[in-house]
Amino acid sequence: MSKHKIFCALAVSTIVGAGSCVPTYAQHKMSLQSLFDLADQQSQRIKVSEAALKAAEEGVASAQSAMLPSVEFSLQGSYTGNAFLMSRGFSTSGTTEYIVPGLGPQQVQNGKQPTPHWGNSFTAQASQVIYAGGAIRSGIEMAKLGRRLAELDVEKNRQEVRFLLTGYYLDLCKLQNQLQVIVRNMELTEKVIEQMKARREQGTVLKNDLTRYDLQLQSLKLAQTQVVDAQKVIRHQLSTTIHLPEGEDFDVDTQAVEEQSVALQSLTSEGEWQQTAAENNIDLRQASLATQMSEQQVRNARAASRPSVAVVAENHLTGPYTSDLIPKDANVNVWFVGIGVKYSLSSLWKNKHAIRKARHESRQARERVQLAQEGIENGVQACYTQLLTSSVEVRTQEKQVELADQNYTVVRNRYDNDLALLTDMLDASNMKLSADMALVNARISMLYNYFKLKYITNTL
Secondary structure, rough: OOHHHHHHHHHHHHHHOOOOOOOOOOEEEEOOHHHHHHHHHHHHHHHHHHHHHHHHHOOOOOOHHHHHOEEEEEEEEOOOEEEEOOOOOOOOOOEEEEEOOOOEEEEEEEEOOOOOEEEEEEEEEEEEEOOOOHHHHHHHHHHHHHHHHHHHHHHHHHHHHHHHHHHHHHHEEEEEHHHHHHHHHHHHHHHHHHHHHHHHHHOOHHHHHHHHHHHHHHHHHHHHHHHHHHHHHHHHHHHHHHHOOOOOOOOEEHHHHHOOHHHHHOOHHHHHHHHHHHOOOOHHHHHHHHHHHHHHHEEEEEEEEOOOOEEEEEEEEEEOOOOOOOOOOOOEEEEEEEEEEEEEOOOOOOOHHHHHHHHHHHHHHHHHHHHHHHHHHHHHHHHHHHHHHHHHHHHHHHHHHHHHHHHHHHHHHHOOOOOOHHHHHHHHHHHHHHHHHHHHHHHHHHHHHHHHHHHHHOOO
16 A cells, blocks of 8 residues: 555544544534634734735725826915015115006105005916826836735735634644543543452452552543643633633534545645645745835836926916016916926936845845745645654554553453552553553644644645
8 A cells, every 4th residue: 555545544544533522511513614714704813914905905096096187276365565665775765767568667666565465376286197207107016016915914814823723723622532531541440449449348459559549540630630721721712812702612623624634635745735835825925926026116216217297287366466566456367288397317326226226125035035935845845744754653653552452451351360460550551541642642743734734835
């Protein structure tokens, strides 16, 4: 039988074995997928990233608005003080020659001049950028890339919360299995104690022998208390993560975990997992988006060295008219339409450093993609190897449990026939307990490594 078939058979038997978790106090069962759904709705970490995503979406709309025309209105009321006419020597005495169109030179007395005091000003301005060196389109693309990064942040936080919940969930399952093992051994120990009490009445068992088994029973009760308390701690942490209402309890439902056997059966090779990671890993996708964003930053830096062209239209309505020597109590309306060109000549020697900086950052972003690929490849290989190792561990522990059970049966029969010492009986009992616990831990460890592999590939 091939290694893959052996591994799949072990995986299926492991999940079925994990399905033996039966709690005694929860109100209702909850599958792992149900926990994921609750976390998607109620996890504070996911809510924070979703709020960032909404802000990024508004950022895209804001960047796109740069392509729309700009329209400005200005309305102003004012009080104008008296105008004073002075000579070039700043004297208010004498007269000043003033040329009036159609009348020729006129003499005007220096000093205070009749001035209309109440003024008004209304300005309307509209402009439309038709070329900005590519800065506007580059800004829009960067905003879209930022939105995509925010979307990946939401998905990344969702994967991290799900992996955290998976750890809690499998820990609860492991503790419940351990609790079952402890209870079975307690029942076995109590049965042995009852038999020993009967034999002591017959004078074939010493009180010291009975005391040893009583000590073992107390140790099992202490282990039971420790497991129950550990379950309480994990349940509280899990409930806090998904914000369950206070007082609401649940039981882990391993049926949903059993359904993962289908995915385990399709686990054929490390190469497929590497391909899945290359296509789905969020860190790698974010690194690729960062590369695209750095390329847009290069274009944006180049745009600063290019002219900008805009169509401009303005209308000005002002009064009184104070630009003449003698103010006129009248409104003057002026409008114009034209094309404005703006170019910073100093960008030829100032902006080159910004362009070089952007290019170096773009190269750095590309190198980070390669670094992320290396890290992901190593992570998948290590996790896949751990998964194969855990499958061997499960097979080994299953054999150890079988041998421990056989040993316990043999020693028990020999002890009942006065052919073995009590210490042999205690050793066999402890060996059986250790083997049962190790098998429980190995099965859960194998499931954990499988879910960890899904987490690394971001397919959880």
